[in-house]
Amino acid sequence: METISLQSPYDMHLHLRDTPLLESVAKYTAQYFSGALVMPNLNPPIDSVELALSYKDRIQNACGDYNFMPLMSLYLTEGLDRSVLQRAKEVGIRFVKLYPKGATTGSQSGVSEVLDNKILQILEYIQELGLILSIHGESNGFSLEREAEFHSVFTELAESFPRLKIIFEHLSDHRSIALVEKYSNLFATLTLHHITLSLDDVIGGGLNPHCFCKPILKTPKDRDALLQVALSAHSKFSFGSDSAPHLKENKENGKGAAGIFSAPLVLLGLAELFEKHKRLENLQSFISDNAQHIYSLPKSAKVINLEKKPTQIPREFDGIVPLFSGRELSWSYT
């Protein structure tokens, strides 16, 4: 039987929520990944070292015996103090996440005006400390243009802070690819859902809340362009699932929380996709090597073996409807 071995997989964009949802979802990433960059958009946000460290403790407890490294991030609020950043660096927290206020789930404590002087001073200090800046890059304009409208902010930041490593998270628009390629200090993550689905999976048939996420899935042209970037294992792009669990009742209550839960199956989905496009040899780079280079991460001893044997994805995991719910994928964990 055909098998592949993925060495030290990293998920560079992950939502683990908090207790009790944390206990439902953390084990999947902990089992299949060496480490993951954990997003700080809880309520209240993880905007202090103390909150980050206690969250890290809860995550590690939820992960049990799996050999897994949660990479913690700080939430960039408008009042984020230099001393907090300095202390973060001292305790090994290397990531700061910037949310434009109102852009997505848990962004209400985010930044109103990224290019405001106060924020630029914070970013200057983040550069000085050598921390990495992760950005949810969307304007508050028309949904299909939000990512492209945010390009000017990336341009300004990439040019103003040439030594700051900036991550353009969860790329969804084909126009963003050229921007990432243009600046040596700009990198990006790609999700499984943005390279496999389009807006039609949300609105094309009936309305499907389980494929609703931010940034919204875009056109088939966007999806296909991003897929080619992933398949080619472009060295500036690493995998970030943006797995973002919501209980089914919060998806189907007529208000439709944004986020797609994919953690239990992302490696299976990626294996199927890369094999279908005859690029299986590039999966290792996309799932780990690129991240090791971009984020200076260690290669752990963890190896995830997959075999070419069908897996039936459950309709739900603990009350959460996952990506590819009820579908059969062609690979299995061994």
Add this chain to the structure above:
Amino acid sequence: METISLQSPYDMHLHLRDTPLLESVAKYTAQYFSGALVMPNLNPPIDSVELALSYKDRIQNACGDYNFMPLMSLYLTEGLDRSVLQRAKEVGIRFVKLYPKGATTGSQSGVSEVLDNKILQILEYIQELGLILSIHGESNGFSLEREAEFHSVFTELAESFPRLKIIFEHLSDHRSIALVEKYSNLFATLTLHHITLSLDDVIGGGLNPHCFCKPILKTPKDRDALLQVALSAHSKFSFGSDSAPHLKENKENGKGAAGIFSAPLVLLGLAELFEKHKRLENLQSFISDNAQHIYSLPKSAKVINLEKKPTQIPREFDGIVPLFSGRELSWSYT
């Protein structure tokens, strides 16, 4: 207090469903309109004169004492017989509705290939009888391109059947306006929701199933272009609400039925909109005169008076969440 009088309003695209929903919704249109073109997409579809006439009876019963004329339509199935069309004409049924198979609610009995010879022969006979052809004009492609991709079908039909009156229903894409203007035998309807909302009302914040409809709401640019057409009372465009009720539970069950219920408030919404844009003097044409000319309809004695006094739109009507649910509109029925 400021008042306006609307004489003989017509709704040229309406879904009344069937018992028991029919009894909940029919009274609104019956109260405020002289007549309405009733869509035949029931299950089973209204594809015979007998079904149309018995449906008309049920509608009239549900409308009670209101002076209201349901304009019945026949569902164009691939097996629609000439004798049915002839009989329809004899009993005064003047409209035939074409659905591409799978395009929207109740379209499973629709047409697989509009330009197929068998269908063209049916259309030829519809032209010969002088009936009016109403079309849900969408391809099965990517949702935002479906209407534009259907233009070639309209072009072919408009050129092949120059004496056939063809209605391009519920325009949603600004590119369709020029097409309607190009052919003398092509006309269109406009809904209130497509000239006031955009895709952001569905996916821009949380996911809102109550603004989900087909054709899907499009960009602000599309909305604004269609609004200008309505405000100018362009003579080839008449009002068709496409009011399409679904019970709240069928909107919020994670499958999201397509359709927006607007019948109780469309005249109020239109008055507010036309006044805001200082075109109140054009509302009479948009709501009635254009339809009288395009469809050769009588001007009835019915007059609907509105006054400039706020109306609070209920959150629900009989378990159906309406357009502008819970909002205050600036006009009232007297």
